[in-house]
Amino acid sequence: MKILITSMFYKKSFGQGLCAEKLAEFLSKKHKVSVFHSEKKDFKAKKNLMIKRINSSKTKGMDILSFSFNLRNELIKKNDFDVIYSQDYSFGLVDFEELNCPVVYHARGTVKGNSLNRPKTELKTELMRKIAIPLMEKMDQRCCQKAKTVIAASETIKKEIENYYEIKGKKIKVVSDGVDLHKFSKTKTILIKAKKLKKKLKLENKKVILFAGRLVPQKGIIYLIKAMEKIVKKIPNAVLLIAGTNTSENYKKILEKEINKSSLGKQIKFLGYVKQEKMPELIEASDLIASPSTYEPIGIINIEAIAMNKPVIIPKTIGSIELLKESALIVNPKNSAGIAKTIIKIFSSKKVYKKLSFNGRKNAVKVEWNKIGKEVEKILKENKNE
Template structure:
């Protein structure tokens, strides 16, 4: 199996075992030197057969321990700035520390400010094809993660690290499922291949080597149980949260309005990754219909471009459309609440969402939301109460909903109030952290019974 393959590599000296220093995985050429030294050494190196026999010996479980002050390893290969997963890890990690637990984040690349959370960089000299790169990351992380009570993984190939530590080192493993956007929604061929690789590696790994799964929505839990036959009792739904101190109706948006020359015009905001599955193309298609009825409207498109975005600018066909659209590029974390405060309405025509963190944040700031009615978005946006949900992929319905709300300021204000109250009630990082600790306790208990 994958974990056993890694263990053989570790046993035969392909990876440095030194604790305290972040050493790279040794290249395969190092084996020639190792064999040369081994020939002159009085102790024989272990044979492959004896090593595999050792792996099949029954595991000895550690005695039950108190669950106060857990030592937790959170693994994520890459933490992209502003991504939902980076926010999730940072917010949960910070609150786990506040509750007396020791948290360390293990990652290959970190582009996000982790608010002083301890982190270890998992460097590896293996690169090239995804399998080799993932193998290198898993091997090195498996060496670095020593003496932890639990490993918590978030995505692919992080799950391989948890599977290895679960199977070989007897460490309980919790996996948070954030979901994968369908392959058909990607335009870039390389991105399609990447998503195929992610899915092919993740779903088989969920069946063994994972004690508990956290799903960030009921939609994703249903996907796991109905499409991938994961037992429901193995999955706990814990919604993402919103920081009520940062995202609140009292935040002043005048600074952003002045910066982008918005004056007192009605502002429609999109904030998110400029990728095809986020549906920015449908908002752009809706703009002409909106401008016909509300010519003074302006559209603020905020977010960084990572995939398939070269055609977005070319979609702004007319001069009036170009004058009505402002691209801000990446918005620093400190300015995100201000840009929500600067808008009148948040439009989020995403084609796929495992949760929908930005619509939740917008509602926390007292803004109504227009979005597509599918995936997890109906769990985040209450149709007719905190916003309007329309048929997925229908840019005319999207335009009509935007016009309907912009034409009724009093209704937008009331929806904003309801949205703020609903988010405060349902989407709390403090509640999410407490429930995550409960899942940890359950995973440790289940893992002990399985040994």
Template sequence: MSEHASPLATVGGADAGGQNVHVAALSLALAARGHEVTVYTRRECPFQPEETAFAPGVTVVHVPAGPATVISKDDLLPWMPDFSRWLARRWKADPPDIAHSHFWMSGLATLSAARDTSVPVVHTFHALGTVKRRHQGKADTSPSGRIKAETVVAHRVDAVIATCADEVTELGRMRMPRHRVRVVPCGVDLSAFAPSGPRMDLGPGPILLAIGRPVPRKGVETTIRALGQVPGATLVIAGGDPADPEVTRLARVADRYGVADRLRFLGKVGRKAVPSLMRSADVVVSVPWYEPFGIVPLEAMACGVPVVASAVGGHLDTVVPGVTGLLVPPRQASLLGRALRRLLADPFLLSAYGIAAADRARSRYDWNRVAAQTATVYADVIASCRDGREGVCARMETGAA
């Protein structure tokens, strides 16, 4: 269940990003291991078929919940009861072995649908409201009840699959029992993201690359400010539309800090072009204020490119400082500039970090490995639920219940 993030969506839109990639890649990898996967997402167009074959073993179902039009994910909560009721009707006739909900609203809908069908539920949050509220404050547009709802989901699902150790700590603050949390990271498509392959001509180097949706929390402003401390470097920014207000604001920041002549805005880059773009950079910079996991550093590592990332969220797991790249505090332009100067001044270090980064990505974050770990969680939950039900039935038969 992925109510707002369809695996069929084009990545890079307002609500299309890492979760779309995660759901799509995990579904494909599970199907490749022999599992039958159905992805339920909300219908956003009246012409969408109810079911679409995504790949062998993977079907995408468009659930009629609310108007058949694109709606911001922050406005979807009122339509989750419709989503849930539709699932419940379908599952009464043909229940799945297990349900895996993605994002808190899918969690609410899935738990409600599973209540009458005894379907076990595991959940992946992808992002937690407590973290978003902490860093965005009044700029957080999430529904007011999100944090309370996430607590309900955390305590009622059969297991939570966290994507990094930092998320486990956050769940602990929500009093989520540790034994019901399993850590399984996001993965990377190693057939696309690899050190060898085509590259782009991005102009005179060294090249720093920042890629992602143009929103303030991604920390691109910090990178622009740091550019003034990295003489001769060019910063390439990929993502967003030239007319986007955030892109316009970042251009003004570059003017203010005197680095506009060393800044290039590429705009939106197609998903298939991202590997060649990353391979063309000397360093990929990813310094968001917070990051639930952070797929950009992982993809860069798989391409054999060193990463300088903020020491937050999943970056703490994926980037090994002094081995595959460097970690810096978020929103600290001077420290970021110092780290970039140090790295670019040592070609041997750049090469060593890139080799180690690619090796780490291959050994730990292949989607086949991630799917195997996820399937193990599924099997454990199914077995636990089956044993629990059998125990209840036995007690009832003996009059002990």
């Protein structure tokens, strides 16, 4: 098969960019794969894998629209693919009819679900969102309606697509994101690296809570910071590590302001962007992973954490709850007191901690990337041009 993967993000530590990379690499073992992305840098091609950057605007909000228009122009120039596998709703402005090529759309969430559950931020951002969100919802809905098959990241997302966009369930296939079990494993090398990292960050004898993801309002980081005030009163050696890039304008400043208000400067550390190859040692250096998102379709970091037998704190609305539930305690993401109480419970009881750590890897095996790749490959074969 000749497969085109379109994804604004590529080769990231989290989410869509990571998924696009892993599936492109898997599919290119047997098929000719092209990837169109909008990252700022170019990536080297590999055998059966061509990677091309499509220009997009640097202005937030306009980046999606410009990528979509430029992607459409690129496909008009050349489209000899057997199937197109779209990873995001930027494909929503492409003329599906003129493509003469079947499209499989991968929905890791819905724009509608995200907008309904996203906390409000500064006035300027909210005004921009009021203008942009209706168009983004239409693009997302159009992708779901026009695609030959829709892949939903979880049963929860499948229900959202059915309810919000009135798409029949038969058209929707559920495929989770995955984990690299070879990388996310307690090998001797990872244990040594984790020990060195703890020493470097002065985390010896600390109870380490890790948040890893984009610094955006819907990730619920501000509720985790507020929870730390209560946590340190009961667990004085508790430390919160925040790993991720500031993709929402001024949001890191809002978080820093909250930290300064509470005098928790020594207990909370911003690590910035952490490369995917460094994530196993960071997870191993942590005692638990907290993801109190207000909207979280999957949360790859949680799957990676349970692969290393680490407990996770997850929101009750998370899409991957069936996979994670044996290794997780579930919280109301906007309830800082509840988040604090749950984390204190884990740290205060060896029995609870051991129970949550026990079955993680066994469940992560179910979504190893090769298994996910085979599921996606099967769907693409079923939908390709004859």
